[in-house]
Amino acid sequence: MNTRTALGGFLLALTSAWLIDAFVLQPPSAAAWPWLLRQQALYLTGVWAIGLMSLIMLLALRPAWLEGPLGGMDKVYRLHKWAGILAVGASAAHWLAKLSSTPLKALAGTEGRPVRDAVLAVLEGSRGLAKDLGEWTIYALLLMLVITLWRRFPYHAWRIAHRAMPVAYLALAVHTLALAPVYYWTGSTGLLLIPLLASGAVAALWSLAGRVGRGRRVAGRIAAVTRHPGGIVGVTCELGRQWPGHRAGQFAFVTFDRSEGAHPFTIASAPGDAPGRVTFQIKALGDYTDHLSDTLAAGQTVSVEGPYGRFERSRSAGAQPQVWVAGGIGITPFLAWLEDQQAAVAGNAPVWLHYCVRDAAKDPFVDTLKQRCAALNNVTLRVHDAGHRLTADDLAQGAVADGRATDIWFCGPAGLSAALREGLRRLGRRGVRWHQEAFDMR
Numbered sequence: 495m496n497t498r499t500a501l502g503g504f505l506l507a508l509t510s511a512w513l514i515d516a517f518v519l520q521p522p523s524a525a526a527w528p529w530l531l532r533q534q535a536l537y538l539t540g541v542w543a544i545g546l547m548s549l550i551m552l553l554a555l556r557p558a559w560l561e562g563p564l565g566g567m568d569k570v571y572r573l574h575k576w577a578g579i580l581a582v583g584a585s586a587a588h589w590l591a592k593l594s595s596t597p598l599k600a601l602a603g604t605e606g607r608p609v610r611d612a613v614l615a616v617l618e619g620s621r622g623l624a625k626d627l628g629e630w631t632i633y634a635l636l637l638m639l640v641i642t643l644w645r646r647f648p649y650h651a652w653r654i655a656h657r658a659m660p661v662a663y664l665a666l667a668v669h670t671l672a673l674a675p676v677y678y679w680t681g682s683t684g685l686l687l688i689p690l691l692a693s694g695a696v697a698a699l700w701s702l703a704g705r706v707g708r709g710r711r712v713a714g715r716i717a718a719v720t721r722h723p724g725g726i727v728g729v730t731c732e733l734g735r736q737w738p739g740h741r742a743g744q745f746a747f748v749t750f751d752r753s754e755g756a757h758p759f760t761i762a763s764a765p766g767d768a769p770g771r772v773t774f775q776i777k778a779l780g781d782y783t784d785h786l787s788d789t790l791a792a793g794q795t796v797s798v799e800g801p802y803g804r805f806e807r808s809r810s811a812g813a814q815p816q817v818w819v820a821g822g823i824g825i826t827p828f829l830a831w832l833e834d835q836q837a838a839v840a841g842n843a844p845v846w847l848h849y850c851v852r853d854a855a856k857d858p859f860v861d862t863l864k865q866r867c868a869a870l871n872n873v874t875l876r877v878h879d880a881g882h883r884l885t886a887d888d889l890a891q892g893a894v895a896d897g898r899a900t901d902i903w904f905c906g907p908a909g910l911s912a913a914l915r916e917g918l919r920r921l922g923r924r925g926v927r928w929h930q931e932a933f934d935m936r
């Protein structure tokens with residue numbers, strides 16, 4: 495299921511519940527239509543906002559069981575991000591609906607204004623506080639959205655601000671409980687909102703207590719550190735028997751330094767004979783990873799949470815040829831796939847591996863890839879650098895051209911992915927199935 499379908503289905507369920515309450519179970523009062531419209535817009539946007547915020551809280555728990563339906567933890571994060579954007583949009587619309595009472599008074603007068611719906615009796619006295627909580631939380635959410643979309647805002651500062659989101663959620667939950675009409679709690683909206691609010695509140699408290707992902711976290715030691723040219727460092731970790739094992743192509747959240755917290759990295763080694771030993775290849779791509787190479791040494795402790803991810807080619811495809819495309823450090827899942835394939839050469843489908851790098855002569859992985867591909871009888875390696883950039887035409891040759899390769903597996907920069915997909919569309923290769931690992935979760 496893709497992000498759009500999941501969010502569309504979720505919003506449709508909330509809207510249907512609101513429709514039943516607003517027009518069937520609690521038919522509209524005989525108020526003037528502009529005021530009725532305002533009232534229902536206020537309620538619907540409120541239901542969307544708190545529903546989406548609850549979903550965000552649940553997705554923030556990194557629920558591994560959702561990886562199957564959504565296609566991996568990177569897609570769970572994408573859903574989390576888009577639910578966040580929509581929640582802020584719904585909150586802003588809710589706030590505007592609230593503010594619309596002043597212009598409405600001027601335009602339509604106060605005649606025909608609907609009577610205020612009764613709310614939960616125990617919270618009747620908290621109306622003012624609940625309104626203030628809602629207003630300040632909306633300002634905080636708008637600010638959060640701006641710093642999330644403003645890519646130049648430093649990630650570590652963003653993460654500190656992001657940690658306050660469960661508090662914002664709890665404030666919005668109080669706002670909803672105190673101000674939603676009492677008939678919601680016995681009607682169809684309540685059927686959805688009560689479990690959402692209850693599970694969202696538990697998830698928020700869980701996050702605040704720092705317990706997210708704890709059950710999948712394993713402590714280990716760094717066994718070896720290899721510094722490569724181009725700002726890449728290879729780190730092999732010994733995790734012992736506690737590590738549940740992984741499948742080639744999966745990733746983990748790795749903490750080398752508790753004050754920095756966890757960063758996601760693909761496990762660049764195959765499960766192999768030593769399942770408790772995993773290797774990461776990490777490129778200097780920002781504030782933290784720029785200095786990582788200087789701080790790591792064999793013997794240091796490490797915490798690894800996972801494995802997560804569904805970047806796994808289907809072996810059931812039998813003899814179906816495949817195309818793999820890696821851009822820069824996006825080669826890591828393919829390193830694991832190739833290592834994994836060494837153990838099962840027979841019967842593997844033909845594969846074209848396109849590896850895009852800045853300078854092939856200085857790249858630390860080209861030699862390893864050549865060796866691994868040479869040892870396999872089914873993988874053809876093509877390395878592209880400044881001399882010959884990869885284009886959609888390169889992909890559309892051979893197996894893709896004659897319609898045999900329908901699966902393209904991509905891991906690399908978003909710009910390269912967009913350009914290749916657009917190129918394939920222009921070439922009329924619409925039947926291609928595009929699988930992608932998102933290296934960017936923000």
Ligand SMILES: Cc1cc2nc3c(=O)[nH]c(=O)nc-3n(C[C@H](O)[C@H](O)[C@H](O)COP(=O)(O)OP(=O)(O)OC[C@H]3O[C@@H](n4cnc5c(N)ncnc54)[C@H](O)[C@@H]3O)c2cc1C
Pocket residue numbers: 568648649650745755756757758759760761775776777778779780781782783784823826931932933934935936
């Ligand atoms: C599923 C997945 C697999 C990845 N595999 C690899 C890999 O094998 N090798 C590799 O070099 N890089 C990999 N990355 C990218 C790597 O996580 C980022 O380059 C690294 O976290 C950047 O951190 P920074 O503080 O140095 O950079 P910053 O400049 O602070 O951040 C740059 C961007 O990195 C991302 N990022 C930073 N910290 C985190 C975090 N804690 N959680 C989520 N995203 C974060 C954000 O999108 C941020 O905007 C992977 C990312 C994902 C999502």
